Amino acid sequence: MRQVRHRGSAEAVVREAMMRARTNVITIIERLREQGYRFGDPWNDQGARAPHAPPDDRTPAFVAWLEKRWGPIPMTARLWIEIVGDVSLLGTHPDWPKGLVTDPLVVEFEYKSWPFAERDRRAARRHFKSEHDSWKLNLKEGGDLGPFALDVAPDALHKTNISGGAPYGVLVPDASVDATFRYDDGALLPFIEYLRLVFRCGGFPGTWRRNCGPHVTAARRALSKGLLEL
Numbered sequence: 001m002r003q004v005r006h007r008g009s010a011e012a013v014v015r016e017a018m019m020r021a022r023t024n025v026i027t028i029i030e031r032l033r034e035q036g037y038r039f040g041d042p043w044n045d046q047g048a049r050a051p052h053a054p055p056d057d058r059t060p061a062f063v064a065w066l067e068k069r070w071g072p073i074p075m076t077a078r079l080w081i082e083i084v085g086d087v088s089l090l091g092t093h094p095d096w097p098k099g100l101v102t103d104p105l106v107v108e109f110e111y112k113s114w115p116f117a118e119r120d121r122r123a124a125r126r127h128f129k130s131e132h133d134s135w136k137l138n139l140k141e142g143g144d145l146g147p148f149a150l151d152v153a154p155d156a157l158h159k160t161n162i163s164g165g166a167p168y169g170v171l172v173p174d175a176s177v178d179a180t181f182r183y184d185d186g187a188l189l190p191f192i193e194y195l196r197l198v199f200r201c202g203g204f205p206g207t208w209r210r211n212c213g214p215h216v217t218a219a220r221r222a223l224s225k226g227l228l229e230l
Helices: 007-034 059-070 075-084 115-119 123-140 191-200 214-224
Strands: 086-088 149-153 168-171 180-182 188-190
Touching (some): 007 075, 007 191, 007 214, 059 075, 075 191, 115 123, 180 191, 188 191
Antiparallel strands (some): 149 168, 168 180, 180 188
16 A cells, blocks of 8 residues: 555545544444443553544644644555544453553544643644654764654553553654554554554454453454454
8 A cells, every 4th residue: 555656546545444444443442331441541540531532623733733844644644643533442341351461552643632632732742842852862862763753652561551662653754655653562564554453453452462361352352343444
């Protein structure tokens, strides 16, 4: 999907994929509630207050600011922001062991449902600017952090309150159709492939990498059943 000559046709394909992603997110959230899942970061009461914060009337201005500040944003990332919005499946499941590294889906660009953003929607802009300033300073001092990425999620370990690695993020600037997603342990993969993995695992890709036991496996299968293909 990254090398497409006709961007108009590509955008129609990506738009459909993001509509499907939004449907899947809503379905997973409904199923988790039915399973007794409690949303919210157990270790941070200042985190997302809602598992899904859809785009709103201030989202277009935020996207315009991102592209003015960093140049082109990959199409899949831009349409995720414009169609899906912010998603955080952090929380606790009544049947899952505490401390299990399930790596719940989190992709937040605007951080719309965080208390600080409710007070000041410019806070996310200041956050990304601060991160970019730190990245530039590190480069000037001879450090090597790789390309700059807009951090959109903690890594799998930090999601479980364990000291881990760099946040997950989207590399910018990038005029590609599909974003390059910085994933677990710094691995880079297409954003669409990351989302496909997420939905195959019912929103918890960490359960694919680890032996999580029969209760988690059964819940994952129920969560992923019949989800739309991207």
